[in-house]
Amino acid sequence: MSRLRGALLAAIYRKASGRQALPGVRGLSSKTGSELKVCIIGSGPAGFYTAQHLLKYHESAVVDIYEKLPVPFGLVRFGVAPDHPEVKNVINAFTQTAHHDRCSFYGNVTVGKDLSIEELKQAYHALILTYGAEANRTLGIPGENLRGVYSARTFVGWYNGLPENKNLNPELSSETAIILGHGNVGLDVARILLSPIDLLRLGMFLQKTDIAAHALEAIAASKVKRVLLVGRRGPLQVAFTIKELREMINLPDARPLLHPSDFEGIGQIVKDLPRPRKRLTELMIKAALEKPSGNEAERRAAASKEWGLQFLRSPMEVIPGNDGKWVAGIRLSVNKLEGLGESAKFVQTEDVEDLECGLMLSSIGYKSYPIDPSVPFDHQQGIIPNNLGRVLHAPGLYCSGWVKRGPTGVIVTTMHDGFETAVSVLEDVRSGALDVSASKGGYEIMEALLKQRGIRPVSFSGWEKIDNVEVANGEKAGKPREKLLDVEEMVEVASQRR
Numbered sequence: 258m259s260r261l262r263g264a265l266l267a268a269i270y271r272k273a274s275g276r277q278a279l280p281g282v283r284g285l286s287s288k289t290g291s292e293l294k295v296c297i298i299g300s301g302p303a304g305f306y307t308a309q310h311l312l313k314y315h316e317s318a319v320v321d322i323y324e325k326l327p328v329p330f331g332l333v334r335f336g337v338a339p340d341h342p343e344v345k346n347v348i349n350a351f352t353q354t355a356h357h358d359r360c361s362f363y364g365n366v367t368v369g370k371d372l373s374i375e376e377l378k379q380a381y382h383a384l385i386l387t388y389g390a391e392a393n394r395t396l397g398i399p400g401e402n403l404r405g406v407y408s409a410r411t412f413v414g415w416y417n418g419l420p421e422n423k424n425l426n427p428e429l430s431s432e433t434a435i436i437l438g439h440g441n442v443g444l445d446v447a448r449i450l451l452s453p454i455d456l457l458r459l460g461m462f463l464q465k466t467d468i469a470a471h472a473l474e475a476i477a478a479s480k481v482k483r484v485l486l487v488g489r490r491g492p493l494q495v496a497f498t499i500k501e502l503r504e505m506i507n508l509p510d511a512r513p514l515l516h517p518s519d520f521e522g523i524g525q526i527v528k529d530l531p532r533p534r535k536r537l538t539e540l541m542i543k544a545a546l547e548k549p550s551g552n553e554a555e556r557r558a559a560a561s562k563e564w565g566l567q568f569l570r571s572p573m574e575v576i577p578g579n580d581g582k583w584v585a586g587i588r589l590s591v592n593k594l595e596g597l598g599e600s601a602k603f604v605q606t607e608d609v610e611d612l613e614c615g616l617m618l619s620s621i622g623y624k625s626y627p628i629d630p631s632v633p634f635d636h637q638q639g640i641i642p643n644n645l646g647r648v649l650h651a652p653g654l655y656c657s658g659w660v661k662r663g664p665t666g667v668i669v670t671t672m673h674d675g676f677e678t679a680v681s682v683l684e685d686v687r688s689g690a691l692d693v694s695a696s697k698g699g700y701e702i703m704e705a706l707l708k709q710r711g712i713r714p715v716s717f718s719g720w721e722k723i724d725n726v727e728v729a730n731g732e733k734a735g736k737p738r739e740k741l742l743d744v745e746e747m748v749e750v751a752s753q754r755r
């Protein structure tokens with residue numbers, strides 16, 4: 258590790274642990290004295306954290322963030338569950354970064370379509386790709402396209418007001434929903450489907466949620482009473498975390514359906530598990546094996562809804578109903594495990610099992626895709642191939658966030674990842690690996706191209722106008738905000754004089 262990277266990473270660490278940054282790290286400026294012009298593509302956590310770090314540790318870096326949507330913040334706005342408003346507080350830090358006098362935001366610009374990577378390369382010294390993972394992995398089984406089968410990604414987009422998913426209108430008229438996948442997104446979706454409607458309106462601690470009005474209305478009329486989350490492996494391999502599991506276990510008016518037989522033998526090995534996995538497994542075992550007493554027993558008995566975890570099952574086929582169009586169930590293969598612990602592999606047996614359902618959501622992961630043919634892309638892993646954020650064989654190109662390491666990890670993981678990439682850029686400026694000798698035109702050049710192409714970029718102050726309208730609309734409905742759902746309308750609002 259070079260001395261600069263070591264010092265910067267130490268500074269990051271100290272900052273994260275509340276101690277002062279190392280002296281002497283601040284104040285890096287490009288050797289020639291000309292401005293370092295950086296373009297960031299995508300305004301989710303990866304984009305903002307990378308920008309924040311560059312602005313902090315380079316005295317003259319100018320950072321322009323381009324975003325496909327007219328509104329910033331990526332999955333913090335369109336992914337994080339509406340009943341987790343505290344998670345969205347990171348928006349305050351991102352807003353501070355956007356207000357930095359060397360940072361600009363240009364929304365409503367799709368890189369790869371409205372502007373090419375080659376064009377951006379002409380105008381900036383460094384391009385940092387932080388465009389996330391916007392596609393979903395498909396199941397690859399017959400019946401996947403039947404009506405009533407959705408990806409969790411589109412369902413999440415629907416309840417979070419993502420413009421492209423606003424008309425999803427999911428089928429909520431049957432009692433049983435099946436979610437394929439044992440991750441946090443699956444639990445978010447299960448919780449939203451089963452939450453009492455007042456909880457979605459008001460939030461767990463009356464902090465209110467910004468769930469889209471159309472979703473609130475549809476969920477209020479929903480008939481879904483039972484949600485089964487199906488996973489290919491066992492309790493020791495689930496990908497969700499304890500906070501989300503605890504929320505499900507304590508969800509008002511819902512009882513957990515966990516089969517004691519799924520946990521046979523696990524009690525003996527639990528003590529040897531790493532701490533987070535140990536606590537998570539203990540909680541599952543408690544919910545499955547301990548008979549509740551007192552108020553909890555009464556609560557569970559009176560609950561009108563239920564949810565459960567089905568282990569060791571792989572989807573084989575989505576079963577259509579009599580009309581051949583709508584989902585009526587799923588055929589699953591019964592699996593066994595080979596190996597131990599988190600890396601254990603599932604192996605299908607000859608046994609199959611059918612489960613009935615009228616709604617199916619596949620929550621088996623998000624996926625990145627290439628946005629421009631000139632950027633290397635590893636299709637196998639679904640990431641941009643890189644070394645510490647430096648795109649391989651592409652000087653001047655960097656990446657961070659989900660497109661860099663794959664679609665896993667929370668916002669804090671993405672923050673560290675963004676800082677790591679920023680350090681790589683700063684190291685390259687320092688070592689001369691990044692050519693900053695020529696002065697670059699930056700946004701001025703792009704502005705002319707966008708104008709020619711009839712694109713109307715939205716500035717950060719334009720976003721703040723959208724924000725004001727959303728907050729005002731939310732006030733009328735007693736919510737923190739009512740999101741605008743239409744891209745045209747957003748652009749209109751952003752371009753108003755006041």
Ligand code: FAD
Nearest residue numbers: 299301302303324325331332336368388389658659667668
């Ligand atoms: P993103 O947040 O996806 O940002 C990418 C941005 O790039 C988007 O704004 C997108 O519009 C933009 N973009 C895409 N293509 C282009 C293009 N061609 N040109 C310009 N811009 C483009 N983490 C937590 O810590 N807590 C939670 O509660 C939590 N809940 C989650 C719930 C869900 C459903 C999901 C999917 C994730 C959740 N996460 C949570 C994880 C967290 O959201 C991610 O770690 C983080 O958002 C990844 O950041 P990113 O910047 O790489 O990607």
